[in-house]
Amino acid sequence: MAIENGHSNGHANGHANGNGAATPIDESIAVKANAVDKVPQLLEEIAKQGKYLTQDGAQNRRQLLESVRSLSYALETPREAMIRYCWSQPTIFAAIELGVNLGLFKVLSKDDKPKTAVELAEATGAEPVFLSRILKHLGAMGAIYEVGPDTYQPTNFAKTLTIQKYGDAFPCMTDCINSGVLAFPQWVKKNGYQAPTDGKNTAMQLGFHTDLHFFEFLATNPEFPVRFMNHMSAYHQGRPSWMDPGFYPVQERLAAGLDTSAPLLVDVGGSTGHDLQEFRRKHPEVQGKFVLQDLPEVIAKAKVLVSPDIEAMEHDFFKEQPIKGARAYYMHSILHDWPDNKCKEILTNLAQAMKPGYSKVLINENVIPDMDADWQTTSLDLIMMTVFASQERTERQWHALVESAGLKIVNIFTAEKGVESLIECELA
Template sequence: MVELNGTSAPASDSHTGTQIDQIAVSPTAPDQVANLAQTIASLSKAFTAGEAGARLQLLEAADSLVSALETPRETILRYCWRNPTGFAAIETGINLGIFRYLSDHDRPIPIAELATATASDIVLLQRIMKQLNAVHAVTETGRDEYTSNNFTRTVANTRYADAFPTITGTTSPAITAIPAFLRQTQYQNPTNGLACPFQQGFNTKYSFFDFLSRDPTLSAQFNNLMSVYHQGRASWMDPGFYPVERLTHPSNHTDSGILIVDVGGGKGHDLNEFRAKWPSARGRLILQDQPGVLAEATGLHESIERMPHDFFTEQPCKGSRAYFLHSVLHDWPDDTCLKILAPLRAAMTPGYSRLLINENVIPDRGAHWQATGLDWVMMADFAGAERTEAQWRELLTRAGFRILKIWTGDAWSESLIECEVVE
């Protein structure tokens, strides 16, 4: 390892100053531009024709084209200037009510009117609006005049807007602390949720969830983020993903009468979605989480039962057809995951009950940034992880489960890991 403490030169300094300056202002991958442009042209036609999956493929190709055309210097400025300041401008816009005001008025809004509506300094507001337009959060229609776009209208809604204060209040300082934390720990993989970048970034002794529980406003914002981040991604219960009939067939019912127990299910968005998409499915649907979280689970279908439960304790629902964990295990290192899985294994009926884990399965090659980025969030906040298939198999084998199949909808969405108990 090359030390970067001022006593040793980084390996890249083998290039002369002139050479590195030329590299820094040249496109990163000019040889890829022509092929990517052709791919974009083809995918644009597919998208216009309404072909399934074309939009996401086009988005990936467009991102690759930007990366190929962008110079290293421009990439540096994007990470150092555009992304963090764009985030700050958007959160400020949320706090001021800018997005809501623009969305409530179906016309261009002059800056003077917006300053009056938000009770903000007009010079400051000009700076805010120029940055929001630069990152496409609003649309500039003239000099000091702005209107809404679909992003504006989305973050005008509290459920979506809460992503920004949630990340500020729970995650950004922890992510910023990662490089120093890893250096101090000699680059060992974090495995202790009470000694990870979160504690360093927030200067706290508490775990993530203990820290969160002490701030009701932040807790509510976090639950809103959890309720929307899955939106627009392939869902395990959609046709062509997981064959739900495996669970719902009449021959697959026992005296327990429970179809799905959503363990740590938050505000119940998964069970609500299931009931909407599979209205005739027989069996009880049970939502389990902490009492404070369940209290915020409004708008649940009347058939969904709330059950306060700590998933580290004995599972009260015995012999259920399915125990469902959505984005639970990635919050925890392996040893803690084993403690979460043990009560479920004890409650399951061998040969009948299924454990369904809805999480990312990181591929060996070509992993998507949504999965790898979330992996770093888990590292920062929990000493948790998004796992590869090999890591999932190792963990679940240790916990006494056999993976029947890993079901995957597309490269941009979480998988469904279907397991049974090993007798």
Template sequence: MTSDLINGSPSSGGIRNDEASTLIESVRDSMPSDGSFDRKRLKDLALKLSIALETPGETAQRIAYLPAQTAVVRIANRLNIFHILATSNGPKSGTELAKMVGAEHALLIRLLRYLVSVATIGEVGVDSYVATNVTRSLSVPKIAAGVDHVCDSIAPCILALPNFLRKTKYQNPTDLAHCPFQDAFSTTDTMFEWYPKNPENLESFNMWMTGQREGRANWLDFFPLEEQLVRGFKDGKSDVMLVDVGGGVGHEVQAIKEKYPAIPGRFVLQDVPSTIKQARLVPGMEAMEHDFLTPQPVKGSRVYYLRNILHDWPDDKSELILSQIAAAMTPGYSMILINELMIPDQGANAIATQLDICMMSVFAATERTDTQYAKLMDKAGLKVERTWSDTSDGAESIMKVVLKKESGPV
């Protein structure tokens, strides 16, 4: 049966592929008779099987035209197509949708046909469209913001990467002020300087930061926070439990407070002035303007928390960020918790590797392996004491970092 599915003569377009045969058997083995299955494993196998069954032309089509999907979904976001379909009681025609969104019917039909073909919306008849699970996901503003953010701010940099690397004779980018971002947007600004001048782009970025974890484990689900933070905390009125360094508008502190409402101590949110103005404060949370490339003003906090900070910066700047915090730490008491993706030496997942390409293109920065992190910490006078990772997909890890020369518990 398996060979019948994939074998055929060249003239019939069939594919003879031992890899596909093996994958089909693996899919069968991953679907036990009791109906249970490992979602991630089955999804990975299905993707590999689909790719193994491609003809060379189909491979080229899949890779070369990926930007079309990002662009059309971005257009559909602006036209509110996904929200309309997700909240409708039944199918909508192209004519109805065109009137509702104010687009020319001939144009909209072309966009809808494409969205159906890439399984983003459903089609139940001629000119009759409905929501699917993908449609409903994209109707959530913070999920849609991810597409908007990538289309508007990231994709131009990635598409500028080939010519940039050719121009630089394929050297690893390490200069924030000289990377594909500047070529893509014809600017001398870094993205950090460019964002405040482009508030729509910044809004999409901030919203996506709250949505990118959807469907994935949160670090609070696998990190023993009470055991690691609360135990040993001094717990005086002025004592700081956690400083969220470069913490945006405060989502991480909010999440901690929600999961652990009785957690003691002060919580300090730090970021640049333009971001702190948008901070969403909750009881027990303070906002502080701070540039993390300068000395850390909060001394002796139990925890300094950095989420997705270091991957925005090349090694020299990351070392500076860490050194500024290290100088404020109390030996034997303070720790840094670093929440980042960690790339394994073998079998890296697409979430981490594609983000690494993004960081290269936008910031001349990188996603790091555990070995790279260990070297970086050592340069800053720190050491990784322990790492916790999300076992469901390995996409997120928490590193507990302490001073390299601890003087013992305080």
């Protein structure tokens, strides 16, 4: 097959027309703006949204940010996009992780005074010429401010990286996620381009050269689970909670008609109890018994952290639920860790413990819309597929999964795009 301009001719550099022949793609599109015709409208939207930024608060800020991203994508050429994906994203990740490990951001963020590369090298113990190259890239990518030749100041992002739960995100991803994601194209090619269905046979095992499930792999190094939990904690910061006013009608759906002989809320797989403590803080008027359930090693830590009126109980959610007839069995980001067959086991165990006409299952997870999904949710979906053989689910997929366990979805409460919903279920 002949090679022309770096491409094989035929289908490799074109698409099929109505006759089955390839229509060549004009390579000049690679150096033209992706959608220059959309720029005027986007500029109008940005100007309008910018006027109301301080009035409308967080929601308007997110809409403005989406419009700015759309403008950037419209102005960017395909060649620039290719280089951004291939060059800048892996290298800025590496530069940030290096900075976290070196303590660079802590030194830079001691105050807002400009600091030279030489000063930063002296304070961190790094070789000056080496560090200046790293700083140059961090500045070029907006992670820090370049305010003069080899002179830098911290951005708010750089300052935030000095807080451990935020800084831990980068070594966490390197520890147990990124190699699996990078191995994913190889894994699916080998497996016929089908999604994995077994948590012990995913790209994660291929990328990290292990036979262990993700959670087993975390246990091989004491730093891994700490960084992972810190990263998850940081991920949830600043996002609307179902316990906030106007999200889920707590009084109407939980407190009303409460039978005090059984627990109000059982947090299944609830880690060290942060969700239960948040609920009690935000709804002190709702009285009832609270139960936290997780594996023994987690509960041992939780007993030190949670208030004494929260019962911390060892429980494996793949086994029979020991608490019968609770008002609500609650799970936060549990089912997205498991493929459908495992989720059915978890939900069935809950269904068998429920009191008909009274008990609920509350699932706090993402519901992917049919269109205009948020990039955070689609990113997480690919990570879950790569690492757990699981997924973030659409509304149709949630209905099918819940119904397979003898339950039905009564309501899905959603605050805004890209935020976990609360899926309220009852016995079918």
